[in-house]
Amino acid sequence: xxxxxxxxxxxxxxxxxxxxxxxxxxxxxxxxxxxxxxxxxxxxxxxxxxxxxxxxxxxxxxxxxxxxxxxxxxxxxxxxxxxxxxxxxxxxxxxxxxxxxxxxxxxxxxxxxxxxxxxxxxxxxxxxxxxxxxxxxxxxxxxxxxxxxxxxxxxxxxxxxxxxxxxxxxxxxxxxxxxxxxxxxxxxxxxxxxxxxxxxxxxxxxxxxxxxxxxxxxxxxxxxxxxxxxxxxxxxxxxxxxxxxxxxxxxxxxxxxxxxxxxx
Numbered sequence: 001x002x003x004x005x006x007x008x009x010x011x012x013x014x015x016x017x018x019x020x021x022x023x024x025x026x027x028x029x030x031x032x033x034x035x036x037x038x039x040x041x042x043x044x045x046x047x048x049x050x051x052x053x054x055x056x057x058x059x060x061x062x063x064x065x066x067x068x069x070x071x072x073x074x075x076x077x078x079x080x081x082x083x084x085x086x087x088x089x090x091x092x093x094x095x096x097x098x099x100x101x102x103x104x105x106x107x108x109x110x111x112x113x114x115x116x117x118x119x120x121x122x123x124x125x126x127x128x129x130x131x132x133x134x135x136x137x138x139x140x141x142x143x144x145x146x147x148x149x150x151x152x153x154x155x156x157x158x159x160x161x162x163x164x165x166x167x168x169x170x171x172x173x174x175x176x177x178x179x180x181x182x183x184x185x186x187x188x189x190x191x192x193x194x195x196x197x198x199x200x201x202x203x204x205x206x207x208x209x210x211x212x213x214x215x216x217x218x219x220x221x222x223x224x225x226x227x228x229x230x231x232x233x234x235x236x237x238x239x240x241x242x243x244x245x246x247x248x249x250x251x252x253x254x255x256x257x258x259x260x261x262x263x264x
Contacts, residue, residue, distance in 0.1 A: 019253050020059045020102045022093065023047040024118065026067030026111035029075035029214075031164035032186060033226060034172055035179035036077035038164070040065045042171050042238075043110025046142050049242045050108075050249060057253050059102075064093065067111040071213045083117045090121040095128070098135050106252060108245070109141040112163070136255060142241045143167070145248055149240035155233055158225045163214075165224025167237060174234030185226045 025040030035041070044063045051060040069080035081089060090107070097105055107118060118139050129135055143150040143161045150167060152159040161167040172180050196208045 018059050018102075018104070019057055019249055020061060020097055020105045021047055021050060021108055021249075022061040022097075022105065023063040023108045024067060024090075024110060024114050025063050025065050026069050026080075026113065027065055028067070028069040028072040028078040028080065028111075028113075030168065031188070031226065032184040033181045034164050034169060035176070036079075037065075037179070038168055038172055039067065039111040041176055041179070042168070043108060043142060045175055046110070046238065046241055046245065047108050049238075050245055053242070053246050054249055057249060064089070068113045068117050069111070071113060071211070074213060083113075086114065087117040087120045087124070090118055091124050094121065094125055094137060098125070098129050098133050098137075103133070103135045104252065104255075105135060105137045106249065107137070107139045109139060112141075115139070115141060136252075138252060140245065140248060142245060145244040146237065146241040147244055149237055155236060157228050162223040165226055166228040166233070167224070169226040169229030170231065170234035171237055172234065173229055173231040174238065177231065180229075182227075182229075185229075187225065187227065188223060190223065 023043045023046075025037075025043050027036050027040060029036055030038045040063055047060055047063065051058045066079055066081055068083045068086035069078050070082055072078040073080060094105060094107070109115060109118065122137055122139060125135075125137055149156070150161045156166060158166045169180065169182075169185070173182075197210050
């Protein structure tokens with residue numbers, strides 16, 4: 001974190017009206033062509049750009065590099081925290097921030113497998129702190145805040161971000177080309193479309209969820225159309241993600257804190 005506080009009182013003054021930004025990454029296989037650090041690399045970069053653009057609004061934490069990735073363990077290189085443990089890790093980290101005096105906390109997520117455990121953590125933290133400390137804690141996944149850019153809008157050619165796909169491949173080509181091996185790209189074999197379950201990016205969400213280990217839905221651990229990735233597309237995607245998140249943080253910073261309690 002880029003601040004100094006010698007006492008609790010100094011910390012309160014230093015953090016007044018600030019948003020604490022905690023990036024959440026993952027170390028997991030990304031098919032035969034991307035580094036296992038892909039999710040952590042991308043979300044760290046996005047968080048750093050937000051801090052650079054909003055230096056007086058954001059306090060940036062180091063990225064939590066490990067995520068909830070047990071569904072990828074059958075493919076080499078994955079280092080994972082089980083979902084229930086990941087929930088507890090997030091609870092403990094945010095607990096530390098709240099009791100230190102922070103009141104606006106943004107968990108910036110870069111891995112799909114983290115979403116459900118983090119939402120569970122938010123439920124626990126709300127019950128624990130809403131009355132006593134009254135923080136406002138938000139989860140934002142960068143590609144969801146990125147809007148249409150991550151949902152098939154030109155120049156993208158596939159309909160949505162999935163995993164080691166056109167989108168992630170493009171962003172890594174832009175940021176860390178030395179961590180991309182395009183000569184190894186191979187379109188994975190996937191289950192046939194069934195009209196309900198988006199095994200990768202081929203179906204919109206229709207209210208039905210099925211969770212399967214990656215080995216059952218991908219022949220090589222990737223999905224989507226990674227062969228379509230380019231560095232130019234990656235820059236476009238990252239610009240849109242950062243733009244959307246900066247707009248959100250500026251709004252989030254001005255939200256009133258949850259200090260209106262209902263008296264029975």
